[in-house]
Amino acid sequence: MKLVDAFDDYSQFVEIRRDIHAHPELGFDEHRTSEIVANKLKAWGIEVHRGIAGTGVVGVLRSGSSPRTIGLRADMDCLPLQELNQFAHKSTHDGQMHACGHDGHTTMLLAAAWHLAKTRSFDGTVNFIFQPAEEMGRAGAKKMIEDGLFDRFPCDAVFGLHNFTLGHVGGFALNDGAFMASSNTFKITIKGKGTHASMPHTGIDPIAPVLALATALQGLVAKIIPSTERALLAVTQLSGSVAPNIIPDEAWLGGTVRTFSVTALDRIESRLRTLANHIAHSYECEAEVFFRRASPPVINHPKEAHFAAEVMREIVGAEMVDDQFPGVMTAEDFSHMLLARPGCYAFIGNGDGHHRLEGHGEGACILHNASYDFNDAIIPVGASYFVRLTEKWLKSSG
Structure with a gap:
């Protein structure tokens, strides 16, 4: 040296x-x-x-x-x-x-x-x-x-x-x-109607769409980003009821997105929002999406x-x-x-x-x-x- x-x-x-x-x-x-x-x-x-x-x-x-x-x-x-x-x-x-x-x-x-x-x-x-x-x-x-x-x-x-x-x-x-990659975080809240877990027909369950959305998001990158470009989406947070016998009014999931280009990031955010809204609506719920671009x-x-x-x-x-x-x-x-x-x-x-x-x-x-x-x-x-x-x-x- x-x-x-x-x-x-x-x-x-x-x-x-x-x-x-x-x-x-x-x-x-x-x-x-x-x-x-x-x-x-x-x-x-x-x-x-x-x-x-x-x-x-x-x-x-x-x-x-x-x-x-x-x-x-x-x-x-x-x-x-x-x-x-x-x-x-x-x-x-x-x-x-x-x-x-x-x-x-x-x-x-x-x-x-x-x-x-x-x-x-x-x-x-x-x-x-x-x-x-x-x-x-x-x-x-x-x-x-x-x-x-x-x-x-x-x-x-x-x-x-x-x-x-x-x-x-x-x-x-x-x-x-x-x-180094861009750093971005997301939180998607699915809003339903809470009720007692023994009577699910009296409410609108937000847990099911959160689970469906989590599964869909885990495979999202491979579906929309070319294999020649590196990108990552990880669901790292899930939250529902505070008790085992309650279907909550809302549930949410969160995670991180990392990309090496703004183009890939735009595509992932757009599809994430689309999936969240479509899956929520299919379960008669509403989706609220927060997406934060922390650093490019x-x-x-x-x-x-x-x-x-x-x-x-x-x-x-x-x-x-x-x-x-x-x-x-x-x-x-x-x-x-x-x-x-x-x-x-x-x-x-x-x-x-x-x-x-x-x-x-x-x-x-x-x-x-x-x-x-x-x-x-x-x-x-x-x-x-x-x-x-x-x-x-x-x-x-x-």
């Missing part, structure tokens, strides 16, 4: 990462975390802007006279999950946990900011974007954009990293197109993806970079930034799927797992990537 020399000793950043891990904060509540970020940036001589989309922070660092700009983004929020780890830096907040590695993402970007502030070996402006509320569909990226992010802090391109269960710890994975698919821009892959190969070697990684069905609101500006989102390897690098802690690396922990060994790798990315994008003419 050709890591930035300054990261030979990255113990100060391990300390920052573990402190953030021990004090997780939910979306738009990242007051302590954003305070840490702002104070560190300020101490390193970086211009600090706070309060973007509430708790968002942007650090601005300029060097030379070039008008070129770059944006580097990290997310700060945690998940509403009870941590099961017992190490010293486990969460001190019941029901809140950094189970997706945003503590590590924030730390990698802070480490890059620290180094770039010391060396200023670039010509132009780098914007360090620390985003609130990526999790739970809160769309912190979209809200930062609506709050003037790219108007106030122009970016020719924007880049981000997320840890993932790759075969190589510290390796990278990306592609030059559809990288993450679509990398080819030019920026190829540029990012070259930087990654420089850092860790070609054998550690998969630039043809197939898109995954997980979602990320960085998609909103890629709709607004060209750029690239990529994965950095946190472990093999169950355990992190030997000797670097006891937590697993499966995301959204109560035993998860970010692998501190990849902090200098991610930071070096951000540093080299900036230096090459904003290459000094001297």
Whole structure:
């Protein structure tokens, strides 16, 4: 690996990462975390802007006279999950946990900011974007954009990293197109007429159409989406009566839809609504459909993806970079930034799927797992990537 020399000793950043891990904060509540970020940036001589989309922070660092700009983004929020780890830096907040590695993402970007502030070996402006509320569909990226992010802090391109269960710890994975799926949720309420379960003829049963609809939806994608395109619909929730001897007035089902294109999403939503209404009416019920498009698919821009892959190969070697990684069905609101500006989102390897690098802690690396922990060994790798990315994008003419 050709890591930035300054990261030979990255113990100060391990300390920052573990402190953030021990004090997780939910979306738009990242007051302590954003305070840490702002104070560190300020101490390193970086211009600090706070309060973007509430708790968002942007650090601005300029060097030379070039008008070129770059944006580097990290997310700060945690998940509403009870941590099961017992190490010293486990969460001190019941029901809140950094189970997706945003503590590590924030730390990698802070480490890059620290180094770039010391060396200023670039010509132009780098914007360090620390985003609130990526999790739970809160769309912190979209809200930062609506709050003037790219108007106030122009970016020719924007880049981000997320840890993932790759075969190589510290390796990278990306592609030059559809990288992550859109995230969408639905809830369909079927309204009938409640009665005693022993006298079903006196009411209108909403349970039967809910069950019929659930079966129809589970096979919907295969019927309307070409086999060459990946899409997913999963019914994950069913609810009816609160008692076994009651036919309720209404019952409902819910779930998620993931697609790599808006066209596929439009088709699935349209057919879902049609099925819900037709099946409900066939049972003399009414259907109420709620469909929420939380975030669009993450679509990398080819030019920026190829540029990012070259930087990654420089850092860790070609054998550690998969630039043809197939898109995954997980979602990320960085998609909103890629709709607004060209750029690239990529994965950095946190472990093999169950355990992190030997000797670097006891937590697993499966995301959204109560035993998860970010692998501190990849902090200098991610930071070096951000540093080299900036230096090459904003290459000094001297």
